[in-house]
Amino acid sequence: MNNTGRENAQSAAPSPTAATAAAAAAMGCPPPVGQVRQAAQFWLKGEPFVWATGAALAATLTMTAVLLGVVLWNGLGVFWPSPLEAVVLKDGSKLLGDVNDVQYDPHTEKTNIKYRVGNSELQQPFRWVSADEIASIEYPPNALMLDRMRDLQYIGYLKSIEAPGLELAPTDDPPAALAAALSAVRARRDAELSELMAQEKQAAQELHRQVKYQLIRARYQFKQLAPEDRQSSSRGQVLTQRIAELERQETELKNTTDRLRGQINARMQELRRNVAVFVDASGREKQIALLDIVRFCHPNSMTLWAKVKHYAAKVWELVSDDPREANQDGGIFPAIFGTVLMVFLMAIACFPLGVLAGIYLGEYAKSGPLVNLVRVAVNNLAGIPSIVFGIFGLGFFIYLVGGQLDAWFYPDRVAAAEPVFGKSSILWASLTLGLLTVPVVIVSTEEALRAIPRSIPEGAYALGSTKFQTLWRVLMPMASPGVMTGFILAMARAAGEVAPLMLTGAVKDAPLPLDSQFPFIQFDQKFMHLGYHILDISCKSPNVEATKPLVYATTLLLLLIVLGMSGSAIWLRNRMRARYQSRAM
């Protein structure tokens, strides 16, 4: 221990007990005896402080466990069909719903129960009831909970099915009857409408993607001509013709889509006449078109296996379906897809460059103060707040680069106020995140290279290989687990990062950024992102209570992705470390 260390030790003002112990030891006082001695030793030796540090660790780990537990408990329980309680209150009113939350009020010493009673078009979908007010609770076996296309859940009893257009075998079992009616009406819809819908979609796509932009371009080119050239010159005439042709196509496509849409609507109207009539707890009737029912369950009379099937179906809906009702219900497939695609694009942009820079720093750069400075700078970039990267992406990629690209290649689109590159999009979001994560890759590459014992490249050089050969054939294969770790850590960071995306392209609602033509990805599209989705539905949703389950489920999914990725990266790194340590010895 050198001087500064000792000074620190003295000036650091150790705790009184430790000081007393030290003083006692220094003065050679006789130690106390027996029990007292043992107790005094316990305190004098500073054991309590050891315990205090242990308490800190226990607190940290407990908090982590609580946090993960809250997410797991709420996230996993979201889709489980919990029993529907038919509650009669002491004032005679009735409600039907599942228990959403139970809170104990320590002041009044009463328990309050929050029921989800659904039927948001008729009543408040959530209701707090004090446990004292409840007169009786029943579990009617025929109570149903429907997931609907609109207005979230409906909870009630099936009264009858009025499906004039369907041939249904009569059954006594209401759930079975409803299931049969649903599958029948869906089969009808698929048979009658899928063809039309596909046509309509294609026409709309063609109209939107091609004719519209060609028209913008042609009109712009026409405007660019000098006024006297517009009529007389051959180019002017060609353009006039082209515009006329495109306008004709546009109207034609519009007519087609309108006609198809009309047909679809008419058929839907007809199919929607097949309704089911439900009664809610207080006896109000409600007609619901069978087509509006996404799925239903009757948790009070379901077998465990049926519940598991229902649960699985809901999970599958979550990961594979589009959102409904302003992100309050339905699935989050576009968000998952957007996240994956964004991370993928980020990886393409960031990994090769990061590895290149890492190799340069590790193997090629001459070590000196400048390179050290650069190394420190790159290390520090990992600690720069992500929002700074976001605002950089906005200022540099979108406004500077994107604006310039637009000025060069798409002046027509700029004039029509529909810029291609000069707006936030998945491309710029990926590049921004690439920049954010590139330090991770650089540092891990460099460290992986540095961890290889020097004797190995020296051996390669001694055998006459060039620097590149050594690098390519010897060092990189050995460093690859470390580099892979960097990749995974970078991807995990990118998947969980939201702040830069708020500024560069993530939105609450966007179609999949895909295209049927080359390059198959619409780089200029905005996209949905899991993290942003969580932000959106937890902060900006009109009805936070109703969306809470979905937020927890989304959070769980994001956590699984991110923690799974970083967990595997850490495992890989630890394994690699062990390998080199054994080799170095």
Add this chain to the structure above:
Amino acid sequence: MAVIDKSVLRRVHRRDRWARWVITVGGIVIIGSVIAIIAVILFEAAPLFAPAQSRVLVDGQELPDLAEPALAVGVDLVELGQSLSSASITAYGFVPSGEVLFWDIAVPADRRERPSVKLVHRAPLREFGPVDAGASEEAAGVKEAPMKEGSSGGAAASSSRSLLREVARMSASRYLCRWSDGAASLVQVDITPQFDESGRRSVSYGVKRLAELPAEKDKTPVREVMCAVEGGGFRCARLWPDRRLELIVVSVRENMLTGETEEQKERSWLADPPGDRPVTAMAFNQDGSRLFVGTEDGRLGRWEFTPEGKMRRHENMIAFGDGRAVTALSSVYGNISLAVGDSLGQLSIWFDVREGEQRHLRRIRDLYAHSGEVKTIIPSQRDKTLLSCGGGKASLDYMTNGRHLLTLEPDRPLVQAGYSPRGNSVIGIDDANRLHLWKVSCPHADVTLASLFTKVHYEGYDRPEHKWQSSGDEPKHGLVPIIFGSLKATVYAMLFATPLALASAVYVSYFTTPGFRRSIKPIVEIMAALPSVVIGFLILLWFAPFLARWLTSFFTSLITVPLAFVLFLSFWQAVRRFDWAKRIEGGYEFLVLAPVLCAGVAAAMVLGPRIEDMIFGGDMRQWLFTAGWTQWKPQGLWTALFGSTGVQYEQLNALVVAMGLGFAVIPIIFSLADDALSSIPHSMTAASLALGASRWQTLWRVIVPSASPGIFAAIMVGFGRAVGETMIVFMAAGNTPIIDMSPFNGFRTLAANIAVEMPEAPFGGTLFRLLFLCAVILFCTTFALNTLAEVVRQRLRKRFGRY
């Protein structure tokens, strides 16, 4: 020895050279571009502090058609695209013959040539004789009288009987014309450039009559001000030679059934003119609800319209005690402040400040000091910029921060000046009747270093304050509340995170078993990968409501948990002589402690409500709000923290943010501190233990002092992370930019400010650039902290590297 084929060797070496080049160039480019981030955000933020620009468009041009001095001049500059060549610049002047002369000033592409000046339009302003005062209702109505447009107006110019005596400027495009016979008209000059498809420009001119006041028989008022009000009426104040002030209110009512308009005219004398010296300046504010009057002996008077439509005097004060006269008055954009020019050339800003029960006009700040009497003050119609003319010079000043933007000083003294409604050009006429024209621009006039970081007295406030409010007539761009918010979040979070993280790191690196060490480190590293949006969401939807319900229990747990710990230790002392207990002391302590801590928390949850009932009257939040602590005798600390007026408990507050932010920072501090502690060579520990020191003594006296630079670095990095963390704060801090140290209310941090405001910030605007400035501050802070930490760590590594 095997002979290698030469071509193979050549290929190998060629490849090596190529690789060297590609890697070197690529590496340098990547690293360079990464570092260029700071350059880009600086580049975006820098124009905030750019000085105001002025460009001479016309310099001392003789105007052949302006034989006599112009009574007032004005200008309108409309830019189309970037280049000035496509701009439309129109200057105009009022001449005594009752005409408005328009000059279309086209700037040729070659800038060295003199721009040509051409008279396009002569419009007679007025063609009516004196009207009998009694029968004036019809003629005095508000009539739209757009003048002839185009270029054929010159012929009808000669028949007017009375001459223009004076033209006073009411705003950048409104003028009060006073005729030699005593009548007055309020006119608005409209200049509308139109561009056809090919970009060719044509300009239409018009002079719209907003209000008309007929002459009184045989009498001519000394001075008058007029103001058009919404709904078609107008208000006029007249000063008569006998120093009485007359108020004329003309209101127009529309009959709902017939659609006819009906005029009502009220005339009254204003009581108590200020002082006994002549009135030298009068001004209405923009909606005509206030009248300001300045006198020769430096008095200021203010009348206000009561809701009943009566004018009442609110103020009559000596503004300048040194005998200087008030020479120019003007209401500033936003309708609250008054700009006052005096005979010594000083331009000052006044507005109402609450003093006790009353509101009084107070001199808030001085702007530019001219070398001679201030002749005119023209407010911008877009922001708080003021053009003032006096002492032969024109000056542009920004009101809110007192920034002097430009001095426009041609070779001969200016006698008249005009300001374009868009605030982008200034016209001047010098004493030789020559025309001067400047294009002026200062897009970020409201930002100065001082206004960003010091207190500014904003309109409507009683004292100078730090304030951030990006919207409104007077944007308030004080960064101090935002920076304060960042510090508040960071400090609270670090208070929570540092002890936990450091103690955990100490325990993990020195006291626990190697097995636990191997498994706990990855767990903490995975914690570090927890997306901050998840923490933010949990804080927002789960923890904040939870804490609001269990607030007292939370504070109780601060006592019960340590208590449980101490009680447990006392119990432990008794049992530690058993063998199984000894084994626990070898690194399993934290497992035993977890239930103890949980028991402490449980006790707090049971006790909390009881305590709340006993001490806080059943509701701690209410108690905080009604300042319950003032009933206590020892209230020093509470009053120091929260004042004596009560604290609003907001559900999203510094406490919950501190927990969330701390949770995000703990793994970072933990990892770095653990690295620092582990880097101390084992031989030192061994030596200390061999000398008889206990494990805690070894740690506290040997390890921690040696590793303290590394621990310091860990705290630094954690601090940097907490300063820049966005999502948790954005979601859970409420984002109100206030300066208040209380842990029970929200705040806004630099990072959250960017996230909140950026979607509403137009590209290139002041707010946009200010947010880049926030990013610059964040970047520099975190970069400095991280660099410091990195340097410290490298030194530590070097010091113990040899062991």
